[in-house]
Amino acid sequence: MALNGILVPLITPFDADGAVALDALDRLARDVLDAGASGLVALGTTGEPASLTPAEQDAVVEVAVTVSREYGTPLLVGARPDLAERPGVTAALSTVPAFVRPGEAGVIAHFEVLAATVPLVIYHVPQRTGQTLSAEALLHLAGIPGVIGMKYATTVIDDTTVALVADMPDGFALLGGDDALISPLLAIGAHGGILASAHVDTRAFVRLATAWQSGDHARARHLGNRLVPLARALFAEPNPSVLKGVLHTQGRIPTPAVRLPLLPAAPSSVTHALATVS
Template identity: 60%
Template structure:
């Protein structure tokens, strides 16, 4: 099984009382699939999972799983330890877990491979590894990424190196067989697709979903990629997902723009700039995902 296409890591909307707005999450999930997403990600980092209680994480997972099951859409779920992975056994809608390279400890290549091998061996679902070294502080050369790809039960990687570095070039020039490489840096998705990435896990695709889906289908054509890169830059101008939530709220798609500490709400200027960028994409291309 090789995952392809556009996967949207859904935000967690909150209501005016600060509770998870499950109705808004359900509608957002359905709208995103209606506008071209291949599948959804629940409890990715865009969902603020560390700020949710265990009961809230279960509620988010149940809500997104119900939508994906009803649509026959693939679903990834953020799960980074044995307990979280074990809980996915009760979720038949989950296609795979999105599992982070262990952050902060800088375990080294051998430690990372051993850790991910242990998780994959215990997991009830396959793993898609999230490699984002500018957040985890764990760089990995292309040779290490190939070692991870060879772990039984690992079927893909969300690759977010912060640009197009030499290891990204090396990996995409000779990708492991039957292994999905999904671009995770929204700003660079067009060149990643042109180099051979199989798809993307893109928070920016909460807006202009159809345009991002078309970009992936067309393998990153330059004019469309330029416009979406500007949109992604605007949406990530402040810590994610604050700007995305601000724009979604401004367009009436979620009840509040609230985020939870340590995040702060996006500034009005950032929301206006991103809303303008999203609106330009929609007007120019007659897409109606916002």
């Protein structure tokens, strides 16, 4: 199943008793797909997977599998590569283990072993893992059998990015992971994005991706510029605190609760984010 367009990395909503609100998760998944998202991600960073029990993680994935099957859309699963073996899951979304910093050869060896067991979308996010990679290493990873894509979140678009885009192999999908930089990354050839901000204005992010891919550059630039303030506002505090505050205020999830070590967003941050929604 090809990866392109906008995939939404689902939050994990909690109810007033602190339990996972599976009904709200189901509605949210359907909302973003109805609005044009091309796929879902369960148990990504936005979903607070480290704070969920294994049983809660399984329940979240089951909801996402059910909805994705109904819509015929891809589903990526983070946190636990073993869950990518579940029927209905397209691929695992996986980072190199944080804090280890194994060097480029170690990163390549790690993903070669993992991709031999499950289809894989590599999540390259050096500000979280502490591991930077050269263009040569990224292109090596892109060519590993079983690697179908990469979530690319380096906070910059630089020579390494350009080199990766220029030589991507066929069948490999480059998906932006820095919400505020998604427009320029699409402009130089990314296939889409995995964007937490797309919970809030899914249609606008979908239109942005479509505009770049169809060659409507003037419209794409306009949409991209308009969406940057929203993306920045939603990430003004640790993700997904502000996002959950916005979704709760909009009546889409039962509470704005996050689990420790995260804290709820300040009301001023939520108010500011809401003011950027067109």
